[in-house]
Amino acid sequence: MLVRRQGYAATSVDEICAAAGVSKGAFFHHFASKEELGVAAAEQWTARAEELIFTLPHWVRIEDPLERLLAHIDFRLFMMEGPAEGFTCFVGTMVQESFASSEPLRVASDASISAYCDRLAVDIEAAIARYGISGGVSAISLAYHIQAVLQGAFIIAKAKNSPKEARDSVLHLKRYIKMLFDRGDAK
Amino acid sequence: MLVRRQGYAATSVDEICAAAGVSKGAFFHHFASKEELGVAAAEQWTARAEELIFTLPHWVRIEDPLERLLAHIDFRLFMMEGPAEGFTCFVGTMVQESFASSEPLRVASDASISAYCDRLAVDIEAAIARYGISGGVSAISLAYHIQAVLQGAFIIAKAKNSPKEARDSVLHLKRYIKMLFDRGDAK
DNA sequence: ACAAACATACCAACTGGTCGGTATCTTTTA
DNA sequence: TAAAAGATACCGACCAGTTGGTATGTTTGT
Numbered sequence: 001m002l003v004r005r006q007g008y009a010a011t012s013v014d015e016i017c018a019a020a021g022v023s024k025g026a027f028f029h030h031f032a033s034k035e036e037l038g039v040a041a042a043e044q045w046t047a048r049a050e051e052l053i054f055t056l057p058h059w060v061r062i063e064d065p066l067e068r069l070l071a072h073i074d075f076r077l078f079m080m081e082g083p084a085e086g087f088t089c090f091v092g093t094m095v096q097e098s099f100a101s102s103e104p105l106r107v108a109s110d111a112s113i114s115a116y117c118d119r120l121a122v123d124i125e126a127a128i129a130r131y132g133i134s135g136g137v138s139a140i141s142l143a144y145h146i147q148a149v150l151q152g153a154f155i156i157a158k159a160k161n162s163p164k165e166a167r168d169s170v171l172h173l174k175r176y177i178k179m180l181f182d183r184g185d186a187k
Numbered sequence: 188m189l190v191r192r193q194g195y196a197a198t199s200v201d202e203i204c205a206a207a208g209v210s211k212g213a214f215f216h217h218f219a220s221k222e223e224l225g226v227a228a229a230e231q232w233t234a235r236a237e238e239l240i241f242t243l244p245h246w247v248r249i250e251d252p253l254e255r256l257l258a259h260i261d262f263r264l265f266m267m268e269g270p271a272e273g274f275t276c277f278v279g280t281m282v283q284e285s286f287a288s289s290e291p292l293r294v295a296s297d298a299s300i301s302a303y304c305d306r307l308a309v310d311i312e313a314a315i316a317r318y319g320i321s322g323g324v325s326a327i328s329l330a331y332h333i334q335a336v337l338q339g340a341f342i343i344a345k346a347k348n349s350p351k352e353a354r355d356s357v358l359h360l361k362r363y364i365k366m367l368f369d370r371g372d373a374k
Numbered sequence: 375a376c377a378a379a380c381a382t383a384c385c386a387a388c389t390g391g392t393c394g395g396t397a398t399c400t401t402t403t404a
Numbered sequence: 405t406a407a408a409a410g411a412t413a414c415c416g417a418c419c420a421g422t423t424g425g426t427a428t429g430t431t432t433g434t
Contacts, residue, residue, distance in 0.1 A: 005288075007194060007207070012390080013389080013391080024415055026414050033390080091346070096345055097196070110347055135362055141355045145360075147341030148352075149336055149339055150339065152335030152336055155338040156334065156335050158286035169335040172324070216378085220424080
């Protein structure tokens, strides 16, 4: 999506129409405003992410929940290659600009992020149930932390124009998770 | 800064002039373009951050480098209160929109982030020298990880319109650092 | 006197969004 | 069953307002 490269405000409706190969009339027939498109795009993003991360990949069928969680991290790591607009997060980019100027966009972005974290927390919860966790860490808070590291890594990747430092950060995250589940010294 | 609330593209030169109480003519007398202002603002941001984080606070004089590092994290945590535009990062916001469309802005943002991380790595290096660190973690990579968690936490705070989840994420970061330095079980 | 600092008026390009109109598909009615 | 009536999808010219930037003047410090 164009928005991931240049941001929400910098992407004009004309550009979007040209990229999608539709006329401006058609655009405003389907969406009352640019903002409404943003909301719809966020919803579609959520659905696509759910599919791409939690449904399609083969590793989602790993039985052990901790192994599955770590495979998830590896997958995110694997995706972080090439230009940043290829692997960064649409809602993360959008909410950064719009959280104060548009409640609908903020709410839609929040819903997308929350849906991802809630889904991730299910796996984490299962891993905690099986292996226990140190420090009384809650599943949902760890899920949000994972999301935060990823979003932050995206920003680093954009600034550096290279995913190297971003990947290292995700490796730190992986190490942290292993340590939490007492797998730190096993490595 | 206005940019931290609404983003770089969505903040017009007119708005900036009005907020700064100068005329548009004066603006373009000092800066050749909006982009040039962005670069200058990033440089000023770097200087302000250096002062606010590494020079002025009382805790920078803590002798123990690990204690100092943890105090730094606590300070960042302490700052995360109130509306997001009050504690989020200017260059982080700017680079997200401009990394692909403006090399000068990307480079300036990168320089700001790198300066922070390089400075932070000095303290981390000292802490490693004194206490050692598990997993062969490098100081600079941990510094980037800290930066990533903060940037990611800012996005979560914006999406949630509340710093709660963001603070939790920084607490995870603090726990991770303690664990790396073998202070995990001391808590 | 002269340049730097600043202000005012202005511009062409672009912004999100509207509008009148057309083509096509669905439903109603006799 | 087929014409009439209505809805839906779509187009592209157009609009008022805003954008970054400029041209031209006025003030100020030395």
